[in-house]
Amino acid sequence: MTDEASTAGWDAIDTAFSELYGEQEPKHYGTAIPYALGGPDPLDGISAYKVEHPTPHWHFVTYGFSELYDKETNDPAHSGYGFELTFRLTRTEDETEPPAWALNLLQNMGRYVFNSGNVFRAGDYLDANGPICLGSDTLLTALSFMEDPDLEQLSTPNGTVDFIQMVGITGREMEMMQTWNTRGFLRACEAFMPKYVTDLMRNSYVDIPSVAQAVQRGIELEGSSTAFLFIQQLAWTPSRKRMLQKNVPAELQFGAKQAVLIGKILRSRIAKGAPLSLIGSGVNVTFEAGETPSFHEEENQVTVTVNAEAVNELAANLKPSEMTFEIPSLRGMLFRIVRTEITDQEGQVVETIG
Structure with a gap:
């Protein structure tokens, strides 16, 4: 029993x-x-x-x-x-x-x-x-x-x-x-x-x-309490050197749906000296506050150092539309915004952004 x-x-x-x-x-x-x-x-x-x-x-x-x-x-x-x-x-x-x-x-x-x-x-x-x-x-x-x-x-x-x-x-x-x-x-x-x-x-x-x-x-x-953002369309392409040609800059890519939001949160976080990490499939990109803008890549972790000027330049370009741009204060790095397709539970596209 x-x-x-x-x-x-x-x-x-x-x-x-x-x-x-x-x-x-x-x-x-x-x-x-x-x-x-x-x-x-x-x-x-x-x-x-x-x-x-x-x-x-x-x-x-x-x-x-x-x-x-x-x-x-x-x-x-x-x-x-x-x-x-x-x-x-x-x-x-x-x-x-x-x-x-x-x-x-x-x-x-x-x-x-x-x-x-x-x-x-x-x-x-x-x-x-x-x-x-x-x-x-x-x-x-x-x-x-x-x-x-x-x-x-x-x-x-x-x-x-x-x-x-x-x-x-x-x-x-x-x-x-x-x-x-x-x-x-x-x-x-x-x-x-x-x-x-x-x-x-x-x-x-x-x-x-x-x-x-x-x-x-x-x-x-x-400031913002959002220390991490999970980004489905996050991608990073390392910089490449070519013989006798101009070096190809590194490229950071994310979707149009979250472009504006990233800019807003980044302003809020960096203004208080707090980092923001973008978490994607296979790569993490962390923005942190610093005096001299730069970036460092190590395997699947990318660290981007930005100051107020770089944040303002970046946020001004983060718009919900397909585009590629560079910012003057962060050389050697390209930003690409790609189209976002929102699907329903059946996988049908119900909205396209960008």
Whole structure:
């Protein structure tokens, strides 16, 4: 005879929400076939609570990023990945069931984490490369992550669990987060988005004067918190010497979609003496502050030293269009911006930039 499996992790999540919502019985959506046995959904379950304040919305919570049953990992401090996701989504008065797309989105977050090993922490962001609700005309095409304002860290027999709230954002809002930081931007928007409730129908907040001013002040005081950018179209071609001919300069290439953003973040980082690393497939390029512009290449790592003049010259040329250019203060180096094709989940090109 064997003992029944512990449900201490699951029970701890239930307790946290019962303290928040009393006797309310949530809508719960379990997984019929476990992911480990070939089931399509990685999370064991998702619950949704009906909330009235500050605006009617669903409050979702996942079960499965943390260890819900017996302890399995070797990390005693954290339960599983150390977090569960929450998500707040506006709800109409006549809505009795949460929308299926939101449940699918949370399961997709599970697939991303389980397949990549990358975890979500407060302050993170993720480009969805399209509407977070597939088929809708929402402007929300990215996700950001913040501490859930109503839920503190859990201590369970399997370790600690943080409740990380997923928040739908626009592409321009994500750029502002990258240029400054996620927490600062979301707090600047809190008056317009209390509890960080996601509303598919809202407009972008970036043009609201109080938000724009907060971002500008934050950038000036703190710079950008983005130390790394993952660039799909990043490429580096080393300089080459030719007999009896002019040497061929080294070439740094990236896509048109991220060209302007790189310039903005670079200005913000270098102004505070902080480096910026571009991470690509097979090559990393790090920009660092220095008095004399230069570059150094060593295997798959390139270090580019820039001063304020070089940054201004570079940023002025970083535009979302195909082009090749050099900057006077950084000799022997060529910059190439190539076209970016954005595809949907079926691989069809839905937008071309450049």
